[in-house]
Amino acid sequence: MTTRSRPGHGRPDPGQDTITSERRQLINIAYRLLGSLAEAEDAVQEAYARWYTMSPQQQEAIESPGAWLTTVAGRICLNVLSSARARRETYVGEWIPEPLPERTERSTGRPAGTTVDPADRVTLDESVNLAFLVVLESMTPAERVAFILHDVFCHSFAEVAEIVGRTPAACRQLASSARRRIRASQPSATPAAQRAGIVRDFKQAWEAKDINALIGLLDPDATAIADGGGLATTFLRPIEGGEQIARAWVELADRRPGNMTFLERTVNGQPGLVAQRDGVTVTVFAFEVAGDRIKHIWVVRNPEKLRRWTTD
Numbered sequence: 001m002t003t004r005s006r007p008g009h010g011r012p013d014p015g016q017d018t019i020t021s022e023r024r025q026l027i028n029i030a031y032r033l034l035g036s037l038a039e040a041e042d043a044v045q046e047a048y049a050r051w052y053t054m055s056p057q058q059q060e061a062i063e064s065p066g067a068w069l070t071t072v073a074g075r076i077c078l079n080v081l082s083s084a085r086a087r088r089e090t091y092v093g094e095w096i097p098e099p100l101p102e103r104t105e106r107s108t109g110r111p112a113g114t115t116v117d118p119a120d121r122v123t124l125d126e127s128v129n130l131a132f133l134v135v136l137e138s139m140t141p142a143e144r145v146a147f148i149l150h151d152v153f154c155h156s157f158a159e160v161a162e163i164v165g166r167t168p169a170a171c172r173q174l175a176s177s178a179r180r181r182i183r184a185s186q187p188s189a190t191p192a193a194q195r196a197g198i199v200r201d202f203k204q205a206w207e208a209k210d211i212n213a214l215i216g217l218l219d220p221d222a223t224a225i226a227d228g229g230g231l232a233t234t235f236l237r238p239i240e241g242g243e244q245i246a247r248a249w250v251e252l253a254d255r256r257p258g259n260m261t262f263l264e265r266t267v268n269g270q271p272g273l274v275a276q277r278d279g280v281t282v283t284v285f286a287f288e289v290a291g292d293r294i295k296h297i298w299v300v301r302n303p304e305k306l307r308r309w310t311t312d
Contacts, residue, residue: 019051019065025153026073032148033077034084035097035133037308043080047073067159074145074163081141092230094238096298097133098305099284102266127152130268130298131288135185139178146171147178187290195289196264196271202287202294203262203273209253211246218242219293229302232282245297274309281309 023044030040047069051059062068088095126132127148136144142164149155149163150171157168157175164171190198198217205213222242228234239245257277265274267286275283284306288296300306 019048019069022066022069023048025066026069029070029148029153030073030077031100032127032133032136032152033074033144034080035137036305037098037100038304039080040077043076044073046076070149070155071159071162074149078141078145078164081144085141092228093234093236094225094227095137095229096225096227096300096305097130097137099130099267099272099286099298099300099309100128101308125269128268129270130286131185131270131296132182133268134296134298135182136178139181140174142166143174143178143181146174147182150175151179187288187295190289190291192271194292195287198289198292198294199271199273199287200264203264206249206253207262209250211250214246214249215243217294218245219290219295222293222295222297224248224297224299226299227302227305229304231303232301234299234301242293281306284309 026044026047027037027040030043031037034040034043050072051065051069059065136148139147145164146157146160149160150157157171160171160175161168164174166174202214202217205217220242221240222245224235224239224245226234226236228236235248239248260275260277260282263274263276265272265284267274267284270286272287273285274281275285282301282303284300286298286300287294303310
């Protein structure tokens with residue numbers, strides 16, 4: 001991108017490349033805050049729009065364009081989260097965060113001078129896990145913003161306070177409360193290869209309509225939740241219990257169209273499955289594995305949340 005010169009200065013705008021390079025980081029933050037890549041992109045676009053409506057003199061007065069954009073995008077996301085609660089009350093069925101295909105975005109940036117307690121941090125890989133995003137949905141908007149910006153993206157509580165409109169001490173308490181929710185929800189660690197193997201075994205048992213094998217792979221207290229958004233047929237209420245899920249999945253296999261295939265895919269960085277009809281992804285299945293059993297299954301059929309899967 002070409003840089004512009006400010007009138008009277010005769011030199012390129014030093015902030016132009018800087019603010020452009022911030023876009024990926026802002027998308028990373030906004031997606032984790034909102035659970036929707038489409039909404040994240042809209043929020044970041046709005047932040048950039050506000051930057052470009054300022055005069056060159058106003059832009060030059062901002063010491064750190066990146067920090068300014070993060071603050072503005074964070075406030076926009078906070079407003080979206082607050083209004084989303086009301087909108088989701090009218091949502092048809094369960095609302096599940098938008099699943100993403102293979103991770104292509106990484107960010108490890110950290111503001112200068114930020115100290116980090118490793119015990120209070122989650123990695124960026126973990127923070128895009130669908131199970132993690134589902135837990136974030138149980139938090140208040142302020143808790144979610146404080147936790148994501150501080151614990152995941154290493155912003156100071158003073159910076160978080162500017163976004164949520166509370167004191168740094170209050171933001172520390174918000175992040176601490178959110179951290180307790182995350183820790184309480186974390187299953188026992190299962191190696192990645194083992195998780196992939198369990199999902200593969202589930203796919204094979206499903207295709208074989210082997211109900212006993214499915215029951216053996218599911219935790220007795222497992223739950224399955226589907227999101228069709230009123231735009232695709234699916235079950236509206238969660239299915240609870242491993243045996244009940246196994247029976248439901250065998251029924252799905254019985255109704256499977258001849259032109260539908262199931263493929264192993266990475267869903268938000270974790271082993272998952274997708275269903276394709278004539279090469280078009282119509283369903284994404286995400287799993288949470290605890291020990292050697294599947295604890296949760298999330299089924300996303302809302303076509304508005306599958307655009308990344310049908311175009312990539």
